[in-house]
Amino acid sequence: MPLMNLDGTERLGFLIHDAARMMRKRFEMLGSSYGLSAAQWRLLVRVVKDEGVAQARLAELLEIEPISVSRLLDRMEEGGWVERRQDAADRRVRMIFPTDKSRQAFGAIKSVAGEVFEQALAGLSQEQRQTVLLGLKTIVHNLSDGEASCQHDNEKGAAR
Amino acid sequence: MPLMNLDGTERLGFLIHDAARMMRKRFEMLGSSYGLSAAQWRLLVRVVKDEGVAQARLAELLEIEPISVSRLLDRMEEGGWVERRQDAADRRVRMIFPTDKSRQAFGAIKSVAGEVFEQALAGLSQEQRQTVLLGLKTIVHNLSDGEASCQHDNEKGAAR
DNA sequence: CATATATTATAAGCGTGCTTACTATTCAAG
DNA sequence: CTTGAATAGTAAGCACGCTTATAATATATG
Numbered sequence: 001m002p003l004m005n006l007d008g009t010e011r012l013g014f015l016i017h018d019a020a021r022m023m024r025k026r027f028e029m030l031g032s033s034y035g036l037s038a039a040q041w042r043l044l045v046r047v048v049k050d051e052g053v054a055q056a057r058l059a060e061l062l063e064i065e066p067i068s069v070s071r072l073l074d075r076m077e078e079g080g081w082v083e084r085r086q087d088a089a090d091r092r093v094r095m096i097f098p099t100d101k102s103r104q105a106f107g108a109i110k111s112v113a114g115e116v117f118e119q120a121l122a123g124l125s126q127e128q129r130q131t132v133l134l135g136l137k138t139i140v141h142n143l144s145d146g147e148a149s150c151q152h153d154n155e156k157g158a159a160r
Numbered sequence: 161m162p163l164m165n166l167d168g169t170e171r172l173g174f175l176i177h178d179a180a181r182m183m184r185k186r187f188e189m190l191g192s193s194y195g196l197s198a199a200q201w202r203l204l205v206r207v208v209k210d211e212g213v214a215q216a217r218l219a220e221l222l223e224i225e226p227i228s229v230s231r232l233l234d235r236m237e238e239g240g241w242v243e244r245r246q247d248a249a250d251r252r253v254r255m256i257f258p259t260d261k262s263r264q265a266f267g268a269i270k271s272v273a274g275e276v277f278e279q280a281l282a283g284l285s286q287e288q289r290q291t292v293l294l295g296l297k298t299i300v301h302n303l304s305d306g307e308a309s310c311q312h313d314n315e316k317g318a319a320r
Numbered sequence: 321c322a323t324a325t326a327t328t329a330t331a332a333g334c335g336t337g338c339t340t341a342c343t344a345t346t347c348a349a350g
Numbered sequence: 351c352t353t354g355a356a357t358a359g360t361a362a363g364c365a366c367g368c369t370t371a372t373a374a375t376a377t378a379t380g
Contacts, residue, residue: 230359
């Protein structure tokens with residue numbers, strides 16, 4: 001054990017885990033009137049921005065497994081948030097479209113998200129916020145499978 | 161919406177979520193030889209440090225619900241990681257003790273954790289790391305139920 | 321054309337967390 | 351002592367992510 005991490009780094013796992021959990025909780029609390037979970041919100045944002053996207057591509061973008069997308073969509077289709085349409089060219093493909101309900105909720109979602117983030121980061125300077133964001137991006141990048149691969153692909157589809 | 165968040169803050173939710181998921185994944189990858197999940201590791205660390213702690217207190221410390229502790233312990237007891245003993249004074253209480261196996265694994269756990277954190281934070285200066293940790297602590301604190309309550313209670317159970 | 325390989329979506333089942341509801345036990349009043 | 355409230359733990363069932371396996375379709379190759 002090279003570094004003793006007496007600086008608090010040893011808490012990193014706990015901290016990230018807790019922060020993520022609490023943010024998700026807060027999201028679901030503030031957004032419960034819409035009947036969407038945090039995961040469904042994430043998906044909805046994607047679908048509104050990329051209408052007609054295929055499920056497989058959605059899974060790529062969200063960095064979750066196709067089966068997770070499938071089951072999320074099951075519930076969201078039931079709730080009238082999205083539509084699945086067959087692709088005429090490739091009958092394996094289901095294209096995902098947001099409903100009007102979704103498009104209308106989209107603005108509200110962004111607003112709620114802004115509130116949550118503001119609440120979460122309260123007390124931190126703009127500079128500190130930037131560093132926190134940079135740190136999180138770094139963590140995601142460093143742990144993105146590659147492990148040994150140190151490419152710099154923040155823009156292309158790789159990083160999302 | 162006061163701030164347009166063109167600074168990337170709008171990504172905070174995605175970033176924290178992704179970072180937490182990837183760290184958990186990495187933990188489970190590196191630690192799979194021990195047969196412990198990330199959640200079980202968190203619990204184990206607590207139990208080794210607080211031998212004989214009651215389940216309810218454990219839930220408080222880990223900030224998860226008692227039922228989650230209960231089911232985690234079910235599997236860990238099966239795996240020979242912990243023992244549940246009745247408290248003679250209060251027969252409702254189950255005191256949790258680590259087994260020898262646990263105590264021996266504890267060192268390895270810390271080592272693996274150090275590796276993961278080092279990997280995750282690679283490329284960030286000590287100063288930046290401190291800011292990231294501060295930011296996460298702030299987020300956790302700001303979102304800890306209270307919402308309006310801004311006291312500094314990291315120890316007591318006030319927030320829950 | 322026929323066969324092999326890809327890809328798209330889904331099914332089944334597990335781990336972790338949650339909410340809600342329940343039992344058992346303790347403790348505080350009357 | 352008895353009633354009632356609080357506490358410790360668990361059960362049931364859901365959401366979300368995962369892995370592994372399967373069906374349907376597309377595409378490449380013999």
